[in-house]
Amino acid sequence: MTRLLSSDDQPIWHDAPDPAYPMLSDAIAVDVCVIGLGGSGFACIHELLDLGVSVAGIDAGAVGGGAAGRNGGFLLAGLAAFYHDAVAAIGRERAAAIYRLTIAEIGQMATAMPEVVRRVGSLRIAASPEEAIDCNAQLQAMRADDLPVEPYCGPEGEGLLLPTDGAFQPLHRCRLLAERAQQGGALLFTHTPALAIEGTTVQCPHGRILARHVIIAVDGGLERLAPELCGMVRSARLQMLATGPDPACSIPRPVYTRWGYDYWQQLPDGRIALGGCRDRFAAEEWDAPPKPSVPVQLALERLLRERIGSQAPVERRWAAQVAYRRDSILPIARQIRPHVWAIGAYNGTGNVIGAVCGRAVAHAAVRGDCSLLRLFDPSNA
Structure with a gap:
């Protein structure tokens, strides 16, 4: 390491x-x-x-x-907050308007650069019974505003499929x-x-x-x-790792889980890009330089082996700074x-x-x- x-x-x-x-x-x-x-x-x-x-x-x-x-190469509609939380915070009309604008933006990206964008949807997977309840609340809020969403149950677990999302380079x-x-x-x-x-x-x-x-x-x-x-505004470090090609894994679309703190996708060549675990070391990640750290990388590797089930070798580790708004x-x-x-x-x-x-x-x-x-x-x- x-x-x-x-x-x-x-x-x-x-x-x-x-x-x-x-x-x-x-x-x-x-x-x-x-x-x-x-x-x-x-x-x-x-x-x-x-x-x-x-x-x-x-x-x-x-x-x-x-x-x-x-970053992780995800194209996600809406704000960082899950849709029902956005509705509660800023109102239904504004949350829906922003969500529809971002769906349109993803469409424009895919049309302009089809060689870069894969419109495969994304998954939000519940990591606990409490998160499963929250996924259902998001489902109901999105359905009430006629936004694209489907309940999901598959190899990754149970949660939601957001069909207009995607992945890109x-x-x-x-x-x-x-x-x-x-x-x-x-x-x-x-x-x-x-x-x-x-x-x-x-x-x-x-x-x-x-x-x-x-x-x-x-x-x-x-x-x-x-x-x-x-x-x-305050900046934090987000960390990721990537494996070599893993033919034993099949992850057709990006996955968000554990309230969005953990996320991964598999590229067309079979490599897996995995990020997250920041919340487990939050104090150390605020204002940190964009370099990988041993504690977070060890946690990511455990996630790779135990949750995703991949034994492919880790080939890259990296980090970036992003900003969060406090108010x-x-x-x-x-x-x-x-x-x-x-x-x-x-x-x-x-x-x-x-x-x-x-x-x-x-x-x-x-x-x-x-x-x-x-x-x-x-x-x-």
């Missing part, structure tokens, strides 16, 4: 070298600067290009180098989005951290970007780039200063809702159209 943790911690999705993008080394001027080249950042960039404005995107690391390219998608954004006219710079945002000028180590609007589109570490959100189940999607916007804090499931937020904030910044952003405003009862 110690040897493995000291080796390369690239995710299972890292199957090719990082594409080459320049570092910013001069002063440039654009209409909008987007900070963060992950899924939500690229959704924002593409929407801005469609709106006809000039865009520069920067990232402190590589394209998809943060949680966007290091998240890092490959980020790289394709980057390539298409550059072809569309966006200026992209990697290994270019934002050191400070002064008005709407973004200061970087070797240059600066003068913009009319700045959009911070990061998840983990959002509170560091946007100090206004300290106390409201609401809704993500951050708001203006934090004049002409400076922030999206993030997706509470662990940002692949789909982050793209919706990215599109919404692009329209709010450029057109003043905040209709979608109002869905994510906790004060908008």
